[in-house]
Amino acid sequence: AQKVTQAQTEISVVEKEDVTLDCVYETRDTTYYLFWYKQPPSGELVFLIRRNSFDEQNEISGRYSWNFQKSTSSFNFTITASQVVDSAVYFCALKAAGNRDDKIIFGKGTRLHILP
Amino acid sequence: EAGVAQSPRYKIIEKRQSVAFWCNPISGHATLYWYQQILGQGPKLLIQFQNNGVVDDSQLPKDRFSAERLKGVDSTLKIQPAKLEDSAVYLCASRSTSGGTDTQYFGPGTRLTVL
Numbered sequence: 045a046q047k048v049t050q051a052q053t054e055i056s057v058v059e060k061e062d063v064t065l066d067c068v069y070e071t072r073d074t075t076y077y078l079f080w081y082k083q084p085p086s087g088e089l090v091f092l093i094r095r096n097s098f099d100e101q102n103e104i105s106g107r108y109s110w111n112f113q114k115s116t117s118s119f120n121f122t123i124t125a126s127q128v129v130d131s132a133v134y135f136c137a138l139k140a141a142g143n144r145d146d147k148i149i150f151g152k153g154t155r156l157h158i159l160p
Numbered sequence: 161e162a163g164v165a166q167s168p169r170y171k172i173i174e175k176r177q178s179v180a181f182w183c184n185p186i187s188g189h190a191t192l193y194w195y196q197q198i199l200g201q202g203p204k205l206l207i208q209f210q211n212n213g214v215v216d217d218s219q220l221p222k223d224r225f226s227a228e229r230l231k232g233v234d235s236t237l238k239i240q241p242a243k244l245e246d247s248a249v250y251l252c253a254s255r256s257t258s259g260g261t262d263t264q265y266f267g268p269g270t271r272l273t274v275l
Contacts, residue, residue, distance in 0.1 A: 137202070
Protein backbone atom coordinates (compact mmCIF):
# COMPACT_ATOMS: atom_id res chain seq x y z
CA ALA A 45 0.00 0.00 0.00
CA GLN A 46 1.09 3.54 -0.61
CA LYS A 47 1.45 5.96 2.25
CA VAL A 48 2.87 9.43 2.84
CA THR A 49 3.81 10.58 6.33
CA GLN A 50 4.41 14.18 7.30
CA ALA A 51 5.26 13.88 10.97
CA GLN A 52 5.38 17.63 11.60
CA THR A 53 1.82 18.84 12.05
CA GLU A 54 2.73 22.46 12.63
CA ILE A 55 5.97 24.47 12.58
CA SER A 56 6.63 28.09 13.56
CA VAL A 57 9.83 29.92 12.73
CA VAL A 58 10.88 33.53 12.73
CA GLU A 59 11.25 35.24 9.38
CA LYS A 60 14.64 34.73 7.68
CA GLU A 61 15.25 31.43 9.42
CA ASP A 62 15.67 28.26 7.38
CA VAL A 63 13.07 25.54 7.83
CA THR A 64 12.87 21.93 6.65
CA LEU A 65 9.61 20.05 6.14
CA ASP A 66 9.93 16.29 6.40
CA CYS A 67 8.25 13.73 4.17
CA VAL A 68 8.56 9.95 4.37
CA TYR A 69 6.77 7.68 1.94
CA GLU A 70 5.98 4.00 1.50
CA THR A 71 5.40 2.26 -1.81
CA ARG A 72 5.97 -1.11 -3.44
CA ASP A 73 6.20 0.44 -6.87
CA THR A 74 9.64 0.64 -8.45
CA THR A 75 8.71 3.71 -10.45
CA TYR A 76 6.79 6.55 -8.90
CA TYR A 77 6.49 10.31 -8.63
CA LEU A 78 6.78 12.52 -5.59
CA PHE A 79 5.25 15.97 -5.32
CA TRP A 80 5.13 18.97 -3.04
CA TYR A 81 2.15 21.30 -3.06
CA LYS A 82 1.59 24.55 -1.16
CA GLN A 83 -1.86 25.49 0.12
CA PRO A 84 -2.07 29.16 1.17
CA PRO A 85 -5.05 30.50 3.13
CA SER A 86 -6.89 31.06 -0.16
CA GLY A 87 -7.26 27.29 -0.37
CA GLU A 88 -5.81 26.56 -3.79
CA LEU A 89 -3.20 23.83 -4.01
CA VAL A 90 -0.15 25.25 -5.77
CA PHE A 91 2.19 22.81 -7.47
CA LEU A 92 5.81 23.25 -6.38
CA ILE A 93 7.77 20.28 -7.66
CA ARG A 94 7.55 16.79 -9.13
CA ARG A 95 10.37 14.27 -8.76
CA ASN A 96 10.73 10.95 -10.59
CA SER A 97 11.87 8.00 -8.51
CA PHE A 98 14.81 7.29 -10.81
CA ASP A 99 16.18 10.82 -10.45
CA GLU A 100 17.75 11.34 -7.03
CA GLN A 101 19.45 14.57 -7.91
CA ASN A 102 18.57 17.28 -5.44
CA GLU A 103 16.89 20.37 -6.81
CA ILE A 104 17.07 24.02 -5.93
CA SER A 105 14.65 26.69 -7.06
CA GLY A 106 15.36 30.08 -5.56
CA ARG A 107 14.86 29.78 -1.80
CA TYR A 108 13.36 26.31 -2.15
CA SER A 109 15.33 23.09 -2.22
CA TRP A 110 14.39 19.44 -2.15
CA ASN A 111 16.41 16.48 -0.84
CA PHE A 112 15.28 13.12 -2.26
CA GLN A 113 16.85 10.06 -0.63
CA LYS A 114 15.56 6.77 -1.91
CA SER A 115 17.53 4.80 0.70
CA THR A 116 15.47 6.36 3.48
CA SER A 117 12.29 6.90 1.44
CA SER A 118 12.37 10.58 2.19
CA PHE A 119 11.67 13.68 0.15
CA ASN A 120 12.34 16.67 2.39
CA PHE A 121 11.68 20.29 1.51
CA THR A 122 13.78 23.20 2.78
CA ILE A 123 12.93 26.88 2.62
CA THR A 124 15.94 29.12 3.05
CA ALA A 125 15.59 32.62 4.48
CA SER A 126 11.87 32.15 5.10
CA GLN A 127 9.40 34.94 4.45
CA VAL A 128 5.96 35.66 5.85
CA VAL A 129 4.45 34.82 2.44
CA ASP A 130 5.72 31.27 2.88
CA SER A 131 3.11 30.74 5.59
CA ALA A 132 0.84 27.97 4.31
CA VAL A 133 0.09 24.28 4.60
CA TYR A 134 2.52 22.16 2.62
CA PHE A 135 1.60 18.72 1.29
CA CYS A 136 3.88 15.95 0.16
CA ALA A 137 2.30 13.46 -2.24
CA LEU A 138 3.05 10.19 -4.03
CA LYS A 139 1.82 8.65 -7.28
CA ALA A 140 2.69 5.41 -9.01
CA ALA A 141 4.03 6.02 -12.51
CA GLY A 142 2.67 4.44 -15.62
CA ASN A 143 -0.78 3.59 -14.33
CA ARG A 144 -4.00 4.64 -15.98
CA ASP A 145 -5.40 4.95 -12.46
CA ASP A 146 -3.15 7.79 -11.40
CA LYS A 147 -4.35 8.36 -7.87
CA ILE A 148 -2.21 10.76 -5.86
CA ILE A 149 -1.78 9.91 -2.19
CA PHE A 150 -1.33 13.00 -0.05
CA GLY A 151 0.19 13.32 3.38
CA LYS A 152 -1.76 15.15 6.08
CA GLY A 153 0.23 18.31 5.53
CA THR A 154 2.49 20.52 7.63
CA ARG A 155 1.19 23.93 8.63
CA LEU A 156 4.04 26.42 8.47
CA HIS A 157 3.87 29.74 10.31
CA ILE A 158 6.50 32.34 9.48
CA LEU A 159 6.51 34.95 12.22
CA PRO A 160 7.55 38.52 11.38
CA GLU B 161 -3.05 30.24 -19.37
CA ALA B 162 -6.16 30.26 -17.20
CA GLY B 163 -6.18 27.89 -14.24
CA VAL B 164 -8.84 25.52 -13.00
CA ALA B 165 -12.04 27.40 -12.18
CA GLN B 166 -14.53 26.36 -9.52
CA SER B 167 -17.78 27.76 -8.22
CA PRO B 168 -19.17 28.57 -5.82
CA ARG B 169 -16.26 29.30 -3.50
CA TYR B 170 -18.38 28.88 -0.39
CA LYS B 171 -21.64 27.12 0.35
CA ILE B 172 -23.60 26.67 3.56
CA ILE B 173 -26.51 24.25 3.65
CA GLU B 174 -28.50 22.29 6.18
CA LYS B 175 -28.22 18.54 6.43
CA ARG B 176 -30.43 16.58 4.05
CA GLN B 177 -30.33 19.41 1.51
CA SER B 178 -28.76 19.04 -1.93
CA VAL B 179 -25.77 20.92 -3.31
CA ALA B 180 -23.85 21.04 -6.58
CA PHE B 181 -20.36 22.22 -7.42
CA TRP B 182 -19.00 23.20 -10.80
CA CYS B 183 -15.50 22.86 -12.26
CA ASN B 184 -13.95 24.10 -15.49
CA PRO B 185 -10.52 22.53 -16.06
CA ILE B 186 -7.53 24.00 -17.80
CA SER B 187 -8.20 24.15 -21.53
CA GLY B 188 -7.14 20.99 -23.28
CA HIS B 189 -6.78 18.90 -20.12
CA ALA B 190 -8.49 15.59 -20.73
CA THR B 191 -8.23 14.28 -17.17
CA LEU B 192 -10.30 15.79 -14.39
CA TYR B 193 -10.40 14.93 -10.69
CA TRP B 194 -12.62 15.73 -7.73
CA TYR B 195 -11.06 15.61 -4.27
CA GLN B 196 -12.52 15.99 -0.81
CA GLN B 197 -10.35 17.70 1.78
CA ILE B 198 -11.56 17.47 5.37
CA LEU B 199 -10.10 20.01 7.78
CA GLY B 200 -6.63 19.02 8.93
CA GLN B 201 -6.18 16.32 6.31
CA GLY B 202 -4.77 15.96 2.83
CA PRO B 203 -7.06 15.77 -0.18
CA LYS B 204 -8.72 12.43 -0.90
CA LEU B 205 -9.67 11.46 -4.45
CA LEU B 206 -13.40 11.03 -5.01
CA ILE B 207 -13.56 10.52 -8.76
CA GLN B 208 -11.38 10.73 -11.85
CA PHE B 209 -12.59 11.36 -15.40
CA GLN B 210 -10.75 10.79 -18.64
CA ASN B 211 -12.63 12.94 -21.16
CA ASN B 212 -16.26 12.11 -20.30
CA GLY B 213 -15.61 8.61 -18.96
CA VAL B 214 -15.06 7.59 -15.34
CA VAL B 215 -11.62 6.07 -14.63
CA ASP B 216 -11.84 5.69 -10.86
CA ASP B 217 -14.78 6.31 -8.54
CA SER B 218 -13.88 3.72 -5.92
CA GLN B 219 -13.90 6.26 -3.07
CA LEU B 220 -17.05 8.10 -4.10
CA PRO B 221 -19.98 7.51 -1.69
CA LYS B 222 -22.34 6.64 -4.48
CA ASP B 223 -25.44 6.55 -2.29
CA ARG B 224 -25.29 10.33 -1.99
CA PHE B 225 -22.55 11.66 -4.29
CA SER B 226 -22.69 11.84 -8.07
CA ALA B 227 -20.55 13.48 -10.71
CA GLU B 228 -20.69 13.97 -14.41
CA ARG B 229 -18.64 15.39 -17.23
CA LEU B 230 -21.01 15.15 -20.13
CA LYS B 231 -19.06 16.91 -22.87
CA GLY B 232 -15.61 16.06 -21.61
CA VAL B 233 -14.89 19.60 -20.39
CA ASP B 234 -16.83 21.04 -17.44
CA SER B 235 -17.83 18.82 -14.56
CA THR B 236 -20.38 18.95 -11.75
CA LEU B 237 -20.26 17.17 -8.41
CA LYS B 238 -23.53 16.75 -6.53
CA ILE B 239 -24.35 15.70 -2.99
CA GLN B 240 -27.90 14.60 -2.24
CA PRO B 241 -28.75 14.50 0.63
CA ALA B 242 -25.88 16.13 2.50
CA LYS B 243 -24.67 14.92 5.88
CA LEU B 244 -22.77 16.78 8.57
CA GLU B 245 -19.61 14.81 7.77
CA ASP B 246 -19.65 16.14 4.21
CA SER B 247 -18.38 19.48 5.50
CA ALA B 248 -15.09 19.88 3.68
CA VAL B 249 -13.35 21.66 0.84
CA TYR B 250 -14.06 20.11 -2.54
CA LEU B 251 -11.15 20.52 -4.92
CA CYS B 252 -11.15 20.05 -8.64
CA ALA B 253 -7.93 19.31 -10.50
CA SER B 254 -6.99 18.67 -14.10
CA ARG B 255 -4.07 17.14 -15.92
CA SER B 256 -2.88 17.09 -19.46
CA THR B 257 -2.37 13.63 -20.95
CA SER B 258 0.08 14.86 -23.54
CA GLY B 259 3.80 15.23 -23.03
CA GLY B 260 4.00 12.57 -20.35
CA THR B 261 3.31 14.97 -17.51
CA ASP B 262 1.87 13.57 -14.30
CA THR B 263 1.23 16.90 -12.66
CA GLN B 264 -2.26 17.79 -11.51
CA TYR B 265 -3.25 21.44 -11.27
CA PHE B 266 -5.83 22.40 -8.68
CA GLY B 267 -8.60 24.95 -8.53
CA PRO B 268 -9.35 27.18 -5.50
CA GLY B 269 -11.91 24.75 -4.11
CA THR B 270 -15.44 25.04 -2.77
CA ARG B 271 -15.75 25.18 1.00
CA LEU B 272 -18.95 23.37 2.05
CA THR B 273 -20.42 23.73 5.50
CA VAL B 274 -23.30 21.43 6.43
CA LEU B 275 -25.27 22.55 9.48
